[in-house]
Amino acid sequence: MIRFLTPIVMVLLLLPLPGAGQEPIPGPTLPxxxxxxxxxxxxxxxxxxxxxxxxxxxxxxxxxxxxxxxxxxxxxxxxxxxxxxxxxxxxxxxxxxxxxxxxxxxxxxxxxxxxxxxxxxxxxxxxxxxxxxxxxxxxEEPPGVEVPGFLEQDLGPARVRFTLRAAGNYNRVEGLPVSFGPVLEAGGRNPFLLEGFGIWRSVDGLDIARENLGYAFRAQQGLGGSGELFLELSTFSRVAQVEDRGLSDTEASLATFMLRRDFLDYFERSGWSASVALRPVDRPIRFQAEYREEDHTSVSIRDPWTIRDQERAWRPMAAMAEGPLRTLALEAALDTRDDLREPAMGWWVQTRLRRAVGGDLRFPAVFRETDQGTEGFVLAPGVFPLALDGMLDLRRYNRLGPDSRLHFRLVATGSLDGNPLPPQHQLALGGEGSLPAHPRFSLDCGARTSTLFRRGEEVYPFYGCDRIILGQMEYHGLLPFSWTPGASRKEEWEWGALMELQPAWTFFLNGGRGWAMEGAPELGPSEDSPFRADVGAGLHLGALGLYWAYPLNRRDRGLNFFVRLQHRF
Incomplete structure (x- = not known):
């Protein structure tokens, strides 16, 4: 019976509720x-x-x-x-x-x-x-996130509160991950933040088994008295996405919960990290250096409750490399957008360099199925080389006139030194988050052309490509009318800030391809993924969008209609 309470918990903790309508900006809580x-x-x-x-x-x-x-x-x-x-x-x-x-x-x-x-x-x-x-x-505290005020205590120089919130998307491994625990904040010129969260996975209801629990502890200290330099330490044990595939947590959760379709793959990471971040208050840039020591392990598909198709099998996941990994990452970002929710002008650039400086990641034992059963095909011990990978996400927003905008995006990510990447660092294209007219994972460097068995569970040999590039273009035109629900009722919630509805139409063009690196342990990527492109149009009302996309090459499916709950980029 407890499993059927998950939909209520998910609605309360995950889905957006009426509030002030402002998008939270990453960083410390306001003192x-x-x-x-x-x-x-x-x-x-x-x-x-x-x-x-x-x-x-x-x-x-x-x-x-x-x-x-x-x-x-x-x-x-x-x-x-x-x-x-x-x-x-x-x-x-x-x-x-x-x-x-x-x-x-x-x-x-x-x-x-x-x-x-x-x-x-x-x-x-x-x-x-x-x-x-x-x-x-x-x-107002964030609806559906903070618990009632009687669990908040003002200690004078600091404030402590108990917090309950979703720790990720509803998925076929955890159900809904829910984090709970205290948050202590101290203001001043050098603000301090301490979080101590336990993580409960709802897939088995209230069964308190090891596989249903995780944790995340974080301490952040401001330095220098300017509010610009921060030192952070964290320790964690949680299930992580390989990539978000361009989908929000809400979109991924609804697809899993309502349609029994989980478009993401997962692995478990546990360990600790230390980072230092510089966020100048008068410049739209930020820098961060981070060191991590983690242990990566595979996770198994379980059976969370869904609205429909209870008997349908879940899509298999990719086999993940397992073992310890030590990485050093450098990140930088530039954000000159004029609006975080509906940008019309400006740049948004994110870059990352990540170097594996130690570890012993390797595939677990896998078997191949034959007519006589599972064949004793055990992968020979093979360790992934210590690779250098990078990421560039460059977005340019242009206002052409009062009612028209033209936006561009370029994403390039993957191996920089020619070494193959472990599956949990690989990427794939195809589907609504990248190339919507092409099937999901259609550019995965051959990862899903066959399956193997790991610990009795069907898996794909690897996840995707070691290097990908994606280009996107969108033209937006505003329709000549808008609607603001409840605009005349100032005594109520600021619905206008959340739901000032300006209908618009859009035309978009996408193209991308993927590459595989040589030298991976036996099950590594086997082929490059050729260039694919598509074109489409849509109507959107706020964050809700109705889109149609058609492939320009490799037409393995026709016109695709899809719905998004956030802007494409």
Whole structure:
């Protein structure tokens, strides 16, 4: 009976609920004293509130304090007072002047060298969730994530709360992973964060067996007093995705739970990591260096509850390399998008270099099935070489006019030194997240042309390609009308921030291919995947999109209709 409660838990913990409508920005939680300061400022009678996306042009002077809610501000004129921007970026143009102090919460600041700020600048990357009731701005905890306030304790210099939330997508290995445990936060110039989560996997209900439990502990300390440099230590034991295949956790969960189709593969990783991150408050860039020591193991397909097709077998997973692995990774990111949810202009660039510096990853024993049963085909001991791999995800957003946008994306990832990668570091293309007109995993370098058996379970010999490249282009045109539910009811939740519906149409083009490296242990990739391309069109209303895609080559299927719950990129 407990297994059938999983749908309720999933709805409460995973699916988005009405709230302030702002997309959380990665980083530390907003300190309580800053939150209270912002609310007091926004609710002051003398504060002029502006909606996000406002612009104060050159030659314009605004007298008094200004609070900008739910979006950015372009400032070229003069503000004779204090300025607070909530959940948006402040872009200062040449000649801009703020005669008071500037506070930005949940965003970034650009152009400080072009402007004059008399009262100082303070920036917090953590966003503020809020609602407006009776014309007052009130703070709200994330719905479906934080437990009731009686489990939150203010300790003076620190605050501790108990947290319950989804730790990933609903899947055929864990069911719904749920993390639970305390979070301790201390503000100040060098903020401190400590999380201690247990992870419960719902696949067997309340059966507390070792395979149904995991953990994740994390400590983060700010350094230097500027809010820009952070040191982090973590230890963990959790089930991880090989890749997200361009799907959100919500999309992957609904496909598994409602359709009994899990499009992802998984493995278990346990170990520890240490990292140092630099996040300048006045620049749209960040850097991180991370060292990891992990043990990787394969996981078995189990049988979580689904709405339909209970008797249908799950899609087999790929065999994963097992053993210890030590890696050193360097990451950098540039984000100049004008809006995190609906970008119209700017760059988003993410890069990573990862070097395996030690370990002993190898395939587990596998067997081949014959007419007489499973043949005693055991893979000869073979260790994966210590590879260097990298990732580049480059996105450019262009506003062509008031109602048209043109976006480009280039993804290149994989082995840089010619060494083959273990399956859990390989990638595949095909399907709704990459090449929607082509079958899922259609570019996997031959991984799914045969199956083997591992510990009595059918598996594919490997996951995908050692190197892939993907190019995407989208043209967006806005339709000449919009709809904001509940816009006249200011006393209710800010539905407008969450559901300001602007219908749009889109045309897209995709192309990609994959490569296999030589020298893998016996079951490595066997062939390159040739170039595939497709074209399509769609209609979307907010994050909901209806799309049609058609292959331009290798037409092994016709027109494909699909639904997305997030933008493609």
């Amino acid at each position: 309580r004293e800053v939150r209270d300061q912002v609310l007091q400022f926004l609710n002051a009678p003398a504060t002029l509130r502006l909606p996000g996306g406002a612009r104060i042009p050159l030659g314009t002077t605004v007298e008094g304090d200004i609070g900008v809610l739910g979006g950015g501000l372009h400032l070229a004129g003069r503000v004779q007072g204090d300025l607070v921007v909530v959940n948006g970026d402040l872009r200062l143009e040449d000649g801009a002047v703020v005669e008071g102090a500037v506070l930005v919460v949940g965003g970034r600041v650009a152009g400080t060298e072009l402007a004059r700020i008399a009262g100082g600048l303070e920036v917090h990357q953590a966003s503020l969730r809020y609602r407006i009731r009776d014309d007052r701005v009130e703070a």
